[in-house]
Amino acid sequence: METNSILSFDQKHIWHPYSSALSSSPNILVERAEGVYLYLENGKILIDGMSSWWAAIHGYNHPCLNEAITTQLERMSHVMFGGLTHRPAVTLAKELLSIVPRGLEHVFYSDSGSVAVEVAMKMALQYWYSKGMDFKKQFATIKNGYHGDTWHAMSVCDPVTGMHHIFNNKLNIQHFTPSPRCSFYDDNFELDEEQLVLFFRENHKQLAAFILEPIVQGAGGMRFYHPGYLNLVKQLCDKYGVLLIIDEIATGFGRTGKMFASDFSNVSPDIMCVGKAITGGYLSFAATFCTGKIAHTISNGDPGVFMHGPTFMGNPLACSVALASVRLLQKCKYDISAIANQLEEVLGTLRDNDAVADVRILGAIGVVEMKESVDMAVIQKECLKQGVWLRPFGRLIYTMPPFIISKEELRKLTQGICNVINSVYC
Ligand SMILES: *Cc1c(COP(=O)(O)O)cnc(C)c1O
DSSP states (O other), X not given: OOHHHHHHHHHHHOOOTTOOTTOSSOOOOEEXXXXXXXXXXXXXXXXXXXXHHHTOTTOBSOHHHHHHHHHHHHHOSOOOOSSOOOHHHHHHHHHHHHHSOTTEEEEEEESSHHHHHHHHHHHHHHHHHHTTOTTOOEEEEETTOOOOSSHHHHHXXXXXXXXXXXXXXXXXXOEEEOOOOSBTTOOOOHXXXXXXXXXXXXXXXXXXXXXXXSSEEOTTTOEEBOHHHHHHHHHHHHHHTOEEEEEOTTTTTTTTSSSSGGGGSSOOOSEEEEOXXXXXXXXXXXXXXXXXXXXXXXXXXXXXXXXXOOTTTTOHHHHHHHHHHHHHHHHHOOOHHHHHHHHHHHHGGGGGSTTEEEEEXXXXXXXXXXXXXXXXXXHHHHHHHHTEEOOOBTTEEEEOOOTTOOHHHXXXXXXXXXXXXXXXXX
């Protein structure tokens, strides 16, 4: 098909994420990707500053990941997981259970982050059901969070910044506590404590679980909060008999400089979700972990089985590439703090621009928060001129590059971001 007819068919008939079916601007046609680069049909080459939404941590077309997936392809691409198992699923589980926070002993595989969150919430509900405490059926979370686009995941996204406000009056009502005021770099989080204690005291009886993203709140605002806050939530959960669900879907697998963002704290959650970078960006896949206590309580209760089972659960291709990705991550020992330093060095200069409210860096995440909402189309057009791919939202222009990015490539990416912001807001 001709490029023009591809683009016009795409525009007329295919939904894209958070898009209009009547959009006047065509999408960008990518022919292939390699390393940190996206190769466009028109010959242009872009540095991917988004890692395809946190996922492509090793860059594109990686020989190790390619090999893992093609080797598995020749054995079997899929078999049902009900009553059958296979080496990729078991080896991956063993590997993952050796790196997740202590106490997590069981894994449930699923197809995407949102489903992993649904599974986590169902586990929490079925746990209390099995204990004969069915009245514990509400969830609490902090504001500015994001946990996915499926129905119950949506209900714990921030009602304003979480992209789902149209559905607010149709969703289950959950509890939203203020998001932590203490930033990652502050030392003082006393102010939040009083409020949170009060909240737990008043609501714990009906609460099945408290769910939150650890340290980094992603799509709900790109905020970094203090590890002390996570410790506090865990203490209160334990004290008041509320399960803790940690959503590591964006932060897991090294993005913050730790394997998991929870590793900044002492917290071992009852349930934890991972997704996004789990397959190094190759396939849609996710996992929900839980403690022995949760798994055994559900299994000893009535009906004695956990009521979930996706058709493509434990897909062997996804398990194989995930295993290769996790092993590569451990072998490569990427220097995330060097990426952080370079992000700070270049993006930090934007603090002098009057239109910029804040610049914050954590691990391989660089966020420039503007004072006003940005026009995504304008920013993206300027980014293309700089050879950079970003997707800003709200007041945020941000990057989370692949870990394999070289100093030179990162310089081009960060300098490109500065050039765009300084030319649009001068
Ligand atoms: C992206 C994301 C999800 C949803 O994952 P999908 O794979 O898009 O369904 C859930 N939680 C967090 C923190 C995320 O960043």
